[in-house]
Amino acid sequence: MQQTPQQKAILVLQDGSVHHGKAFGKIGTTTGELCFNTGMTGYQEVFTDPSYYGQVIIMNSVHIGNYGVKDEDVESGSVKVRGIVSRNLEEHFSRRLAKGSLDEYLKENNIVAIEGVDTRALTAKVRTEGAMNCIISSEIFDVEELKKQLSQVPSMNGLELASVVSTTEPYEMGDPNSDLRIAVLDYGVKKHILQCMVDRGAFVRVYPAKTSFEELQQFAPDGYFISNGPGDPAPMDYAVKTVQSILETNKPMFGICLGHQLLALANGIPTFKMHHGHRGLNHPVKNLITGKCEITTQNHGFGVDPEAVKKADHIEITHVNLNDHSIEGIRVKGKPAFSVQYHPESTPGPHDSRYLFDEFIGMIKASKN
Numbered sequence: 001m002q003q004t005p006q007q008k009a010i011l012v013l014q015d016g017s018v019h020h021g022k023a024f025g026k027i028g029t030t031t032g033e034l035c036f037n038t039g040m041t042g043y044q045e046v047f048t049d050p051s052y053y054g055q056v057i058i059m060n061s062v063h064i065g066n067y068g069v070k071d072e073d074v075e076s077g078s079v080k081v082r083g084i085v086s087r088n089l090e091e092h093f094s095r096r097l098a099k100g101s102l103d104e105y106l107k108e109n110n111i112v113a114i115e116g117v118d119t120r121a122l123t124a125k126v127r128t129e130g131a132m133n134c135i136i137s138s139e140i141f142d143v144e145e146l147k148k149q150l151s152q153v154p155s156m157n158g159l160e161l162a163s164v165v166s167t168t169e170p171y172e173m174g175d176p177n178s179d180l181r182i183a184v185l186d187y188g189v190k191k192h193i194l195q196c197m198v199d200r201g202a203f204v205r206v207y208p209a210k211t212s213f214e215e216l217q218q219f220a221p222d223g224y225f226i227s228n229g230p231g232d233p234a235p236m237d238y239a240v241k242t243v244q245s246i247l248e249t250n251k252p253m254f255g256i257c258l259g260h261q262l263l264a265l266a267n268g269i270p271t272f273k274m275h276h277g278h279r280g281l282n283h284p285v286k287n288l289i290t291g292k293c294e295i296t297t298q299n300h301g302f303g304v305d306p307e308a309v310k311k312a313d314h315i316e317i318t319h320v321n322l323n324d325h326s327i328e329g330i331r332v333k334g335k336p337a338f339s340v341q342y343h344p345e346s347t348p349g350p351h352d353s354r355y356l357f358d359e360f361i362g363m364i365k366a367s368k369n
Contacts, residue, residue: 002151007138009114011145013086014132017125022114023138024089025106031080031176032137034054034134035150036299038280042348043102044073044103047081047111050165050188051257051299053230056083056134058119058126060280065090069099069105075190075347079106080165080230082352083136084113085122103192112136129218130275131156131301156275156282158299160229162187162239164259166209178203180364183221185209187258188229192347196357197225210238213245223252223364226259228343232273233261233302247337252363254356257300260330264304267332269312276327277301278342281349284322285342292320294331296342297349303327303341336363 009023009355034057037046043064046057064086085105093101106113114136126132135150165188173194180202184194185269189208197204205219209229216224224246226239233239243266246253255263261271278298286298304327309317319340331338344353 011114011136013134016233019117021114022104025111025113027138028085028112029137030112031135033131033156033357034295042345045075045348047079048074048076049228050076050080051228053080053161053165056333057131058085058122061204062087063090065102067095068093079109079111085117087119089115108282126276131344138248154179159231160227160235164211170207172205173205174198181222183216184225187227189227192345196345200361226255228257254360260339260341269308270305271302274303285319285328294352295350298342
């Protein structure tokens with residue numbers, strides 16, 4: 001049987017550069033902020049991470065799709081990336097437990113993708129010139145028309161996306177009879193973050209992004225979790241106000257990624273858009289409390305202003321990035337509130353940082369006693 005020729009695709013960047021390749025996934029057109037992920041595995045978890053909403057991902061691994069897809073390997077109910085750029089798509093997958101191919105999965109989720117692109121050169125461009133918007137199309141090949149459409153795409157800077165990906169109704173996980181009750185503010189929470197708390201005996205109730213502090217209190221939580229999520233934290237005044245109200249209760253609070261940035265904003269520390277962000281499974285972070293280094297999973301394009309943190313007498317820096325010395329963790333002095341910029345649930349990635357969930361649970365138990 002003769003193989004059907006693969007349809008061509010085109011990638012146009014905000015700087016005007018054009019890259020040609022072949023289409024996979026949905027035939028169509030998509031736009032978003034172009035960024036890269038250095039992970040060699042875990043593509044399904046990456047694609048379903050709500051923190052990637054609004055972004056087109058360059059996957060640095062030379063081959064993608066090698067092990068197919070599984071229902072268990074997801075971080076949310078659907079693919080959240082806007083598009084995918086890869087070097088080589090593998091049509092045949094090796095994992096017997098896989099339910100199908102990556103190409104089929106992306107078609108089902110209406111995701112436009114391109115392969116056959118020099119991803120190493122493209123990553124070097126983003127690393128040098130910074131994150132930028134892009135457009136992928138496998139149906140429009142007029143470069144000027146694509147540039148016209150691309151010019152209409154908003155910058156991620158100033159874009160509030162957390163409420164877009166958040167749950168619309170509260171839901172629960174864990175044993176309702178547990179004496180550890182955690183209220184989770186969902187700004188794009190990953191499934192395995194919740195599972196890490198449930199595995200430690202917690203009963204969690206997950207709330208929509210714009211839930212009021214008064215409604216959270218009705219659950220009578222023993223602790224609060226502020227989740228990861230996409231977009232710029234600076235416009236999220238509603239979330240900052242809620243975090244400030246939680247801080248006044250003196251109950252334990254833990255924030256991850258966007259939650260880390262919101263804790264900083266709630267304490268008068270500004271955030272900023274990074275040059276190209278941190279995304280991957282191999283970022284070295286030093287714990288300043290223990291002196292130990294952790295290899296971490298990261299996904300963020302915004303950060304906490306390092307100079308402002310250092311000047312804040314009521315904030316202690318607990319973790320720093322060993323590559324660029326960016327702020328990776330803080331805690332509020334005199335209060336049981338802390339956060340990290342990286343992802344200790346680490347799916348995909350190393351499990352060096354899962355102790356942070358133990359510390360959060362331990363903090364809740366100490367507070368109850």
